[in-house]
Amino acid sequence: RLVLNDLVGNALNAGAGDVHVTIAPDGPRVAVSVRDDAPPMAPGVWKTPGTSSARLEAKLAELSGTLTAAQRNGTKTVTASWAARAE
Secondary structure, three states: OHHHHHHHHHHHHOOOOOEEEEEEEEOOEEEEEEEEOOOOOOOOOOOOOOOHHHHHHHHHHOOOOEEEEEEEOOEEEEEEEEEOOOO
């Protein structure tokens, strides 16, 4: 839930009008990707101390996870991936 709240919330806060969420298994991992049409991230903001992306990356690291972003053709895709575990 934390991943979805963070990634979708960031897209909406950045002004996205079109948001697509994909949740998929990635071998023994889970990957959540959010693609949006918000303006590009400002240089130097991504994963800097105090940002939600930095906090989320720290949480994902506890689960051997990663947080990546790619921007192209007017869209941005942020993907969180982590090792799935049974509850």
